[in-house]
Amino acid sequence: MRLLFFFLLTLGVPGLDVASLHPLITDAVKQVGGDRVKVVEVIKPGDNVHQFKPKPGDLRAMAEARLIFASGKNLEPYLDELSDNLEPHQLIIEVGKTLPSQKVSKEDQIYACCEHHAVGGIDPHWWHDVRNMERALRVIEKALIKADPEGKQAYSANSKKQRDRLDQLNRWVKGQVATIPRERRHLVTAHAAFGYFCKAYGFKASFVQGLSARGEVSASQLAGTIQELRREGIPMVFPEKSANPKVLEQIAQQTGAKVGQPLIADGSSASYQEMIMSNVRHIVGGLK
Numbered sequence: 001m002r003l004l005f006f007f008l009l010t011l012g013v014p015g016l017d018v019a020s021l022h023p024l025i026t027d028a029v030k031q032v033g034g035d036r037v038k039v040v041e042v043i044k045p046g047d048n049v050h051q052f053k054p055k056p057g058d059l060r061a062m063a064e065a066r067l068i069f070a071s072g073k074n075l076e077p078y079l080d081e082l083s084d085n086l087e088p089h090q091l092i093i094e095v096g097k098t099l100p101s102q103k104v105s106k107e108d109q110i111y112a113c114c115e116h117h118a119v120g121g122i123d124p125h126w127w128h129d130v131r132n133m134e135r136a137l138r139v140i141e142k143a144l145i146k147a148d149p150e151g152k153q154a155y156s157a158n159s160k161k162q163r164d165r166l167d168q169l170n171r172w173v174k175g176q177v178a179t180i181p182r183e184r185r186h187l188v189t190a191h192a193a194f195g196y197f198c199k200a201y202g203f204k205a206s207f208v209q210g211l212s213a214r215g216e217v218s219a220s221q222l223a224g225t226i227q228e229l230r231r232e233g234i235p236m237v238f239p240e241k242s243a244n245p246k247v248l249e250q251i252a253q254q255t256g257a258k259v260g261q262p263l264i265a266d267g268s269s270a271s272y273q274e275m276i277m278s279n280v281r282h283i284v285g286g287l288k
């Protein structure tokens, strides 16, 4: 009887409560989880993922979550501390952990996205290579199946469908990039946040804006960059959404380049697919 009651109780309940610490991961978890998974969005679209630290209210919000999805690659330096505050049945899944890493080189550390990723860092923005997001869906799929084996069929089917979509997206990106003459595939952005994109799709990458705190770019470094951009006749430099475009505007003035539409580094209210397509359209429109 008690067993029957328990059975009836679980019948109406969705498979799994989880939480997400990154808007792009939220998007991915919802796609793979479908109806079975309830996702608490601890970090909302547009929040600064680089400066976030969980507050008591955030911990309360994820109290029911059995899995807590993080982006990994040290984007969230607070994970150890968070882990100490969790219940034994709660598990943090660092989605990006097993994906290939792009190091921020020693010369480029002053251009890192934020102070956490400046010193000897790994670029945390792995999602700008679409194939990495395909791999991430697999990681999410496996974690959901482990926590909720009954949902295996649904999770695998959802994951496969989304990975097929991303496969098409990846082909679309390559096709778009192919319309830019090879010698113009040089992406100039404020910070070093598009390294994975540049590597995956064959761009040379340059950055211009230093971290305001420790690693300010020197006048001679800036002059060197300006000279290089002039020499190459770079037509456009790209600001990032929610970052100050002042240095880029100065550089544009001195090199004759235009300041392009802002690129999205960390996800926004748009879906992953929309973010990639928006970035690629802006890049292709500006450089070809």
Ligand SMILES: [Zn+2]
Residues within 6 Å of the ligand: 050, 112, 113, 114, 115, 116, 117
């Ligand atoms: Zn950062």
Ligand SMILES: [Zn+2]
Residues within 6 Å of the ligand: 050, 113, 125, 193, 265, 266
């Ligand atoms: Zn970022």
